[in-house]
Amino acid sequence: MSMLLGVDLEACRLRQAKLLEWMQSERLDRIVLTTNQHIQYLFGPRFAWTFAAAAVLDASGKSLVIAPHAEPAVCAADRVDVYKPKMLSTMRNDQAALAVEALSNSLGARWDVGRMGVEFSAYWQHLSAYHSAELVDIEPILFRHRRCKSPDELAKIRMAIQGTGVMYDVARSIIRPGISELEVYNHLQAAANNVFGEPMTATGNDYQVNSRGGGPRANVVAQAGQLYILDLGPAYRGYFADNARTIAVSRVSDEQQAAWEKIMEVFRMIESTVKPGVRCRQVFDQAQAILDQAQIGVFNHHLGHGIGLFPHEGPHLNPNWDDVFEVGDVFTAEPGLYAEALQAGMRIENDYLVTEDGIENLSPFPLELKCG
Numbered sequence: 001m002s003m004l005l006g007v008d009l010e011a012c013r014l015r016q017a018k019l020l021e022w023m024q025s026e027r028l029d030r031i032v033l034t035t036n037q038h039i040q041y042l043f044g045p046r047f048a049w050t051f052a053a054a055a056v057l058d059a060s061g062k063s064l065v066i067a068p069h070a071e072p073a074v075c076a077a078d079r080v081d082v083y084k085p086k087m088l089s090t091m092r093n094d095q096a097a098l099a100v101e102a103l104s105n106s107l108g109a110r111w112d113v114g115r116m117g118v119e120f121s122a123y124w125q126h127l128s129a130y131h132s133a134e135l136v137d138i139e140p141i142l143f144r145h146r147r148c149k150s151p152d153e154l155a156k157i158r159m160a161i162q163g164t165g166v167m168y169d170v171a172r173s174i175i176r177p178g179i180s181e182l183e184v185y186n187h188l189q190a191a192a193n194n195v196f197g198e199p200m201t202a203t204g205n206d207y208q209v210n211s212r213g214g215g216p217r218a219n220v221v222a223q224a225g226q227l228y229i230l231d232l233g234p235a236y237r238g239y240f241a242d243n244a245r246t247i248a249v250s251r252v253s254d255e256q257q258a259a260w261e262k263i264m265e266v267f268r269m270i271e272s273t274v275k276p277g278v279r280c281r282q283v284f285d286q287a288q289a290i291l292d293q294a295q296i297g298v299f300n301h302h303l304g305h306g307i308g309l310f311p312h313e314g315p316h317l318n319p320n321w322d323d324v325f326e327v328g329d330v331f332t333a334e335p336g337l338y339a340e341a342l343q344a345g346m347r348i349e350n351d352y353l354v355t356e357d358g359i360e361n362l363s364p365f366p367l368e369l370k371c372g
Helices: 009-025 036-043 095-110 125-129 139-146 151-174 181-196 254-273 280-292
Strands: 030-033 054-058 063-068 079-083 115-118 134-137 206-209 227-232 243-248 304-306 313-317 330-333 336-339 344-347 350-354 359-361
Touching: 009 036, 009 054, 009 139, 009 151, 030 036, 036 054, 036 063, 036 139, 054 095, 063 095, 079 095, 139 313, 151 181, 151 227, 151 243, 151 350, 181 206, 181 227, 227 344, 243 344, 254 280, 254 330, 254 336, 254 344, 254 359, 280 313, 313 330
Parallel strands: 030 115, 063 079, 115 134
Antiparallel strands: 030 054, 054 063, 206 227, 227 243, 304 313, 304 330, 330 350, 336 344, 350 359
C-alpha cells in the first residue's frame, strides 16, 4: 500500500502507453499538457495549483516535463527541465508563459509538428508563438481514460475516503445544541489531516446546519431538532473523496426518519442494480421515482458523479448525460430530500467502485441520522 500511495512509475507508464495507442490511431505527432491534473495522471508529480507546469509526450513515446522550482524526486518522464516561478519569493503571474517558453527552449527544432494534441479548455495562447501545427483536442480522451482507476489511484482515493470516515466519527461525538459550524469544521479538518499524516490537498463543500449546504458560517450554532448536512470531500495527494452524512442535532422527528427511510430505498436499489453496462440515466430515473413518493421533501439535483483527480468526473448520474457504468469507475450516489418541515433536509452519499459483477461500497460508515 505504501508504494501505491507514492508515485507508481509503472502505473504512469501504463497510462502513457494507453494514450500512445490512441495517438497513433489519430495520427498525432505529439501531445502538450498544461494542466497539473493531467501531468500528475500521466507522469506522477503533483504540483500545487499555484504553480504552472507543462509536459510533452511524442508519438515515439519520448516525454518531457517542465517543472516549477526543482526536478521532482520521482517522475515518469525521459527528461525533466525546470523554470523559476518566483522572483525573490514572489510568485509570478506569468508562469504559464514561462513554462511554455521553457518547453520550447527544451524542444528546440523538434517543436513544430504536423498534428498536435492540446487541452482546448487550457490551451495557452502562448503556444501559438512556437508552432504552426494542426491542433486536436485531447481532453475528451484523457477524461475517458481517467474513468478506469488504476490500483495506485484507487489506493489514494481509499485513503481520502478513510479520512471522511474518521471525520464522521468525530462529528457524531461533538454535534450537539450550541456547537458552532466553525468549531465542527475545525475539528473535522484536524481529524482528516491526522489520518493522512499530512495536510489534505482539498476539502469538501458542505459544513452547514439547517441548510442544503455551504461552507461554515461565523456565529451560526446548531439547535435541537435541526439536521446537519456534512458533504465531505477531502483530497489525499490530489485524489478526492466525496461522501455525505446527515446528523440530527439531539433528536430525530418522525418526518425526518420517514424521509431517511425513503433515501435508504434508493441505496438498496443502487446496490442491487448497478453493474457494468447499466445506463446511469436509468439509475437516476429509478431514484427520482422512489424519492417522488416521499411524503415530505423534494429531490432536485444529480444522483451522483465520478471522482478522481477532480471532484466531478465521469460517469455522470444525471439526465443531462447518457453515460454507461464500466469496470473501474469510482462514483458517488447522493440521494437527498429537502423541505422546511425537515429542518432544511438531508443528503446522504456513498462512494462506490464498479467491479466485474456489481459494485463495492468504499464508504461503509454508519448512515443513521442519530449521533452516537
